Amino acid sequence: MNVVLYTILVIVLIFIWLGLDLYFGRMKHIKETRTLSFPKRQGEINLYADGNLLFKDLYNDMRQAKHHIHSLFYLVKEDHASQEFFNILKEKAEQGVEVRLLLDFMGSFGIKKRTIKELKKHRVQVEFYHKPAFPFFFFSINQRNHRKITVIDGSIGYVGGFNIGKEYLGQDPKFGVWRDYHLQLIGEGVQDLQTQFLQNWELAGDFSSLDWGKDYYPVSEKGPHTHQLVPTNGTQLSEIFLNLIKRAEHSIIICTPYFIPSDLLLVELLDALGRGVSVTVLVPAKADHPIVMDAAFPYFSTIIEAGAEVYRFYLGFYHAKVIVIDDHTCDIGTANFDKRSLFLNNEINCLIYDKEFVQKTIQEIYKDIHHSEKLTLEFIKNRSLFEKSKEQFSKLISPLL
Template identity: 50%
Template sequence: MFLPSIVIALILLIIVWFYFDFTLGRKKHRTSFSKRETPILFGNFDIFPHGEELFADYFHELKMAVSHIHILFYIVRDDEFSQQFFDILKAKAKQGVEVRLLVDRIGSHKMKNPVINGLRNAGVQFAFSNRIRLPFLFYSSQVRNHRKISIIDGKIGYLGGFNIGKEYIGHDPKLSPWRDYHLKITGESVPYLQREFLIDWNEYATDHVIVNSRYAPEQPKGTVPHQFVPTEAGFLEEKYYNLILNAKKSVIIGTPYFIPTKKLLHELIRAAKRGIKITIVVPFITDHMLVQEASYRYLRKMLVEGAQVFQFKNGFYHAKSIIIDDELCDIGTANFDKRSVFLNKEINCYFYDPAFVNRFMDIVHKDILDSKPLELDDLNKPNLLRSIKEGIAGAISYFL
């Protein structure tokens, strides 16, 4: 009896430690993050829903860089496609271009020392963001930098859902073709995107930099009004809540993981009850264990309220967007889930131009046509294995 008692005591001790580590870590995080967003700015945008087209353009612009390249990704793999990316960065660094690469410590765990040393030896400045740190080891292991930002010469920016790896260009048979939304940005807002990169870089890089004019040359205005909103530590919930609260006709949500917070689910239900048309686009296949089962409990509630749910079937749907009343849209890095709201560092771009929203709607409508409606009867059919998975997923939905 002595040994089982010790094991039980250790398990309880670990649970208590996790609880206080997470609670205190989150409290400190919330007090240390100052909410910020850019003013309404003007720029020009290209939208890339396909990885092959995006990276052909992206790699071309990287090769044309003359001053600096600043890049932040959540995931950078170590595969054949990633090697093309590394080769470009090393070649530009050898040419005298300042190259900074910042990647998430856990998201990019497959980047090993030989790859990192090869980049550094070529002159690339490399750093991991969001390393696991004392005193809150468990909490810091869960807070991920999910942003994907690139700035080239302070004149061209990229922001969206794609990372660096073969699956993003359709070379993973299970997840091919990969569907996502990524923006190419020019105009007066690029220096603001530059600033957000440098804030993250300065937090984790060993060689701190000073933001100055050479990183942010003055840019001509574009035509599309928009703003960037970086979020972390729960502040995204307020932004999403206000979008839904102010909807007058319709809300369209595209997300790979529909796991809303209690507050957001409640507001979506209220919107549906007051006659707002709710449309949700999610994947038919999944790239992570239990995330689909975690979504079912919320999708059932939305279907009961008359929402339309579509499961994308032409590959894997990883896009992140919200469209309100065909007048405002959000494209960025944040999923409509608890992890993006409470744990991840994210950055979204909000557009206030009906012409741009209509242009984006054409892409979303194409995705809906490539989807099948999900019916309430589909989720209510008896399925023991699914029910077990749903129970497990519900218990850990915060961390999925």
């Protein structure tokens, strides 16, 4: 009996420690974090929803680099699809181009040490972000740099939802077609992607203030699309999403792989529905992580009952991170509509204020809806007892999903 009691006590103490670690680690982070703020810019933006098209242009631009390639990814897999990416970095570094590769420690944990050693041997500078650290170890392994940024010669930038690996090219039979959204930026906004990358680079390597001169910030021309880069560090994203939803007069479209809103966001969505705004949510039918999908169902029930439409993409896996407000504003970037992106991760999104671009984005989303099934309250109600029990557990740990 004493063994059972001691075991229960140890488990309780562990949970208390984890809770305190997470809470005080976040408080320390909020106090010390330095979030950048960027103005509205003018530039040219190209939209990608297919990984094969994205990486064809990304890799071609990287091969044309003359001065530097700065690349930050949350996740780079160790597979055949990533080898082309690594080979380009090595080839350009050997040609004398400055190549910096920044990876999230947990997201890219699977990269072999010999791969990193080989990259460095070919003069590629490699750093890892958010390495586990004390005293708030649990918080440190849960906070991720979820950004995906590539800057080439300070004149071309990429940002969005795609990571590097075979599944992002639709080559993993487990997921099939991989649907995601990514942007190519040319013009004024590239300087902000550069600044964000360099801030993360300096923090990751604990470098002293380096001299980033005009070669990293060439003069850029204005373009047709008004946009604003919005980096967040687990503290500002909720306010950004709330402001977007409040602005909606006719329609809100939310595309996300994980729908786990905060209480404030849920209330704001219900308020929008109450004032006659149509709300459409598009999520995957397949799950890429256990439990995460189950955490969304209580929220699905609530918004469907209030009049929202929820669609589940069945053609493959849906990884898009998009919010469209009416016909005038869209948000595309790295942040999911979930508590991890809201309160833990480093993210970066791009707000685009251009009706023509918004319409193009909506057309792509309609293609996704065409390959989706509408979720009903009857389907949710008839889920098995096991699935419903997973809902309750997942809801309890939703901040970490």
